[in-house]
Structure formats: C-alpha cells, structure tokens
Amino acid sequence: MSVKIFNEDFFKKLNKINMHINFKLSSGTQGGRKSKxxxxxxxxxxxxxxxxxxxxxxxxxxxxxxxxxxxxxxxxEEREGVFNFFIDKSKSMDYGEVNKKDTALKVVGALSYIALNNLDRVNINTMESGTVKSLKSATGNKGFQRILKELESMEFDGSTDLSQSIKKRNLNSRGISIVVSDFLNNNGLETLEEGLKYLAFKKQEIILVQILAEEEINPQFNNEITFIDSETNENLKMSLTPSIIKDYKNSLKKYNKEIESLVKKYGGKLISVSSSKSIEEIILNDFSKKRVLY
Structure with a gap:
C-alpha cells in the first residue's frame, strides 16, 4: 500500500470528519475530546x-x-481518544480480483488518519494464528507516516483465531476497538463471542469491519469448480447450479445477521463492505450510514 492511494481531494474530505465516541473520557493525555x-x-x-x-x-x-x-x-478538560485496530492477517484475507487485504489496509489507513487528525491515539495490532503483534502507538502526523509504512510492508499468511489473538492484547484504558476481518473461519460464532466479551469487559466500544471480495458476495455460475481453503489447503469439488448459489447467498446473509446480532449484544456495530468498492465510498458512505463517522 502507498500514500498515493489517497489522493489530495480525499485527504481534504477526511480533514472534515471525526469518529463518534459514545462515552466521555476520564483518562489519557490531552487531546481533542471532552472528558469527565x-x-x-x-x-x-x-x-x-x-x-x-x-x-x-x-x-x-x-x-x-x-x-x-x-x-x-x-x-x-479535553483528552485523547484511544483507537485500537485489530487486523486479521490470515491467508483468507489475501483473496479477490480486488484484493480484500488491500481494502482492509486502506480502511485502517483512512480511519487512522481521521483519528490522528483529531488528536486521538492509534494502536495497530495484527492477528495471525492465535497470536497478536502490537505496533508502537501513534499520535500526530509522524505517527501516521509510520503507520503507512507498517501497512505497506504487511504480509497476510497463516490461519485465523481472532478471539485468541484479541485476548492476548492487554487493554489498559477505555477506548474504541475496531476489528478488521472477513470473519470467515471454522471456529464459529461462539469462539468470536469470547473475543467480543473480552473487549466489552475492557470497556471498549466495538466496531467489526467485515471485508468480503465481490466473488464471495456474488459468485458466478461456472459449472464444476474446486474450492480450496486458503488456510488449511483442504479442497472440495462441487458443481455450481443457480439453486446452490441462491442457497449460498441466503446462508451468507443469515451468517452476517448472526454476527450483527452478536456484536449488538455487546453494544457494538458491524459494517460489511465489498472490496470492489472505492475507499471513498466505504469511508464517506458505509461508515457514515452506521454513524461511526460524522
């Protein structure tokens, strides 16, 4: 990823945007948000x-x-908000003609810029195979440039265990936790709930950002096809028919509703986007509709 993906006009639009925090802050260093x-x-x-x-x-x-x-x-007193980003670095994120990982990194880059531009603090955490790696927290313009360099060099490999990764991140202050993933894994929603419960216990506002490739949202009819699990290399041959594709779309819709209901249980939000959308449309439209940005 490069700074060039954000053109000058887009940065000007981001300068006028802030992120909602639904609580008053009582800790942290000086910043731009009202505190108790x-x-x-x-x-x-x-x-x-x-x-x-x-x-x-x-x-x-x-x-x-x-x-x-x-x-x-x-x-x-005005204090800084703390934004904790959790990026799913598993192999399944490296997929799509318009790649999911590229869209995920653009989303994190844009939201980080908005937070830092409004005098907040940003923590970037990467998740892979049940582990978590936390980069140095960032503030200000220099912090944003460092974040972009880290995002540019990020590689996506390994398997997914979001909850195990999230629970290994010690969160000491109230803040906003943004989890960026496709949420396509074999562990089920019960396992995801463990991570959400942990974030809620740590007094985090939770935002789940689901990135799906257009091929996953609207698969094309293509007779017999072999599906390969990018994380386990398991494969399955299947003859695609219109009825199977219809069932798949219904199952995906049901699954996303279940994720949305689960995160709402802990006071959070789900934003699901297609990697085929432009970053401008995702940030200025999808996030604004969910009242994450204003």
Whole structure:
C-alpha cells in the first residue's frame, strides 16, 4: 500500500470528519475530546467553592460580590481518544480480483488518519494464528507516516483465531476497538463471542469491519469448480447450479445477521463492505450510514 492511494481531494474530505465516541473520557493525555475530568481549557463547565491550594487567579470576583464567598471557574478538560485496530492477517484475507487485504489496509489507513487528525491515539495490532503483534502507538502526523509504512510492508499468511489473538492484547484504558476481518473461519460464532466479551469487559466500544471480495458476495455460475481453503489447503469439488448459489447467498446473509446480532449484544456495530468498492465510498458512505463517522 502507498500514500498515493489517497489522493489530495480525499485527504481534504477526511480533514472534515471525526469518529463518534459514545462515552466521555476520564483518562489519557490531552487531546481533542471532552472528558469527565476538570481542567483549565477554554470551555467553561461549572463553578465550585475555592479550596486551599487552588489557583487564586481563577476566582470569579463577580460571584464573590453576589454571594460573599470565593468561587472558582471549572473548565472542561479535553483528552485523547484511544483507537485500537485489530487486523486479521490470515491467508483468507489475501483473496479477490480486488484484493480484500488491500481494502482492509486502506480502511485502517483512512480511519487512522481521521483519528490522528483529531488528536486521538492509534494502536495497530495484527492477528495471525492465535497470536497478536502490537505496533508502537501513534499520535500526530509522524505517527501516521509510520503507520503507512507498517501497512505497506504487511504480509497476510497463516490461519485465523481472532478471539485468541484479541485476548492476548492487554487493554489498559477505555477506548474504541475496531476489528478488521472477513470473519470467515471454522471456529464459529461462539469462539468470536469470547473475543467480543473480552473487549466489552475492557470497556471498549466495538466496531467489526467485515471485508468480503465481490466473488464471495456474488459468485458466478461456472459449472464444476474446486474450492480450496486458503488456510488449511483442504479442497472440495462441487458443481455450481443457480439453486446452490441462491442457497449460498441466503446462508451468507443469515451468517452476517448472526454476527450483527452478536456484536449488538455487546453494544457494538458491524459494517460489511465489498472490496470492489472505492475507499471513498466505504469511508464517506458505509461508515457514515452506521454513524461511526460524522
């Protein structure tokens, strides 16, 4: 992947976008989001009585004149949001005429840019064969350039065990966890739920981003075909008929509804996109419709 995939006009559009956080922050360093903490920013929040040790320059003398007591102004502290990206690096993501892994990396790159542009912090985690690798957290423009270099060099291989990978990532602060995968694995939804339960326990807002190739969404009728599992190399010969393709599409639709219901159980969202869509359409349309961006 290269910076060139994001043209200048697209970056200008991203500059006007932010990501929703459905809770107020109470920890983290200074940033651009409202927190529960009180500080000395420019946005007024409330009054409280003066206490020993307070800065006397913050005394409101008008309030003193009315109540004959010392009051100080309390301002709303601004903190950074923490965005944790989990990227499925399994072999099944390396598929499609318009490759799923390329779309996945573009999505992570665009969302990282939006977060960093709004003074948030980004953590990139890659998942493969039940392991997790966490890259150095990033802030600011230099952090974004480093993220792009990491994404450019990323290779997709091995098998999928999302929950085992996610549970190995120690999350110390409340934040937003974005899991990017095709969610096509042999472990079932019960195993996926273990990972979602862990993220919810760690006080994460959960967003699942499913990337599917157009060939997986709308397979073409092609008589006899051999299916090969890219992660296990198992193969299956099958004669495709219109009725089989119809059953497949119905099963995929049902499966995605089950994923959506599961993530909703833990207060999260599912965004399912085709790799054939442009990154502009995915970010500016699909994510906005789900109220992930504003």
């Amino acid at each position: 903490a009180k500080g000395v920013s420019v946005e007024f929040s409330d009054y409280r009585e003066y206490a020993a040790g307070d800065d006397f320059r913050r005394i409101d003398w008008n309030a003193y004149g009315r109540f004959d007591k010392f009051f100080i102004k309390v301002f709303m």
